[in-house]
Amino acid sequence: MRQAEGGLRERKKRETRAALAEAALRLALEKGPDHVTVEEIAEAADVSVRTFFNYFPHKEHAILGRNPEHLERALERMRTAPAEESPLTTMWFVVSGVLRDLENEGELSRRGELIMGSPALLYQLMMSSFDDERQLTAALAARMGEPASSVRPALIVGAAGTACRVAMELHKNSPERPVSELVAEGFHVLAQGIDPAFGRRR
Structure with a gap:
């Protein structure tokens, strides 16, 4: 009862x-x-x-529709990720899960366009995202067996967040492209390497 x-x-x-x-x-x-x-x-x-x-x-x-359940599910997905799964792949499943929830609620495009057109909302999104990223970074570092101060887990989580923000900005200018499609493209770019020629001398 x-x-x-x-x-x-x-x-x-x-x-x-x-x-x-x-x-x-x-x-x-x-x-x-x-x-x-x-x-x-x-x-x-x-x-x-x-x-x-x-x-x-x-x-x-x-x-913004801030829902603590999204972060809780993301952290749980990170804790239970298969051992053979790469860190960026884990982050992709985390992000795609949140996107799927928002798409099922029919809010992703409407809320994204509103956020990108409002400095106050964009600021609040970024500030709240920083706190989420800190928790996700700690969880990913633990899963990778690296210290919390390691660059790699923080960079993976930060790059994933940036991919989402870039996708929302691009969607505002090209609404025919779904946000989820743009995020997926961003992750593929991250996986392939943004600039493989970086550091090479002429």
């Missing part, structure tokens, strides 16, 4: 978070992110302002 109650409570939390994120995104698309208030988002999701702050620290995080 207690387990069922816990499952119901967690489902209710997920539904409330999703309702707030959807309301925030819809209002931001309608009015522009700078003209949306926390009070409007809470009212649109039929919850109190106090409830809003139980899920998001400010309206920008709600518009």
Whole structure:
């Protein structure tokens, strides 16, 4: 009985978070992110302002749709990756999993275009991404058996994040190309080497 109650409570939390994120995104698309208030988002999701702050620290995080479950699943995928899987491949599965979740929610293109057109949202995305990257780097370094201060795991995680940001920027200018396709192309470039001739003398 207690387990069922816990499952119901967690489902209710997920539904409330999703309702707030959807309301925030819809209002931001309608009015522009700078003209949306926390009070409007809470009212649109039929919850109190106090409830809003139980899920998001400010309206920008709600518009971004920050979902801690994405990071939790990413860290778990990293911890359980097969031993023979390369670090960049592991990072690809992590990123593609998050992209798949966002695409299933029908939010990837709409939210990406909104973010790239708003300095405030872009700043918040970058700041929150830095914290995610620190946790992912620590997990990847542990999986690789390297110290947390190693360059390679940090560079792999950072390059993956950059591939996503570049994909969103390119998608804004070429909306006919899906973000997921652009991210996949970015990973292939990383895997092949951005500049194999680097360091060679004439």
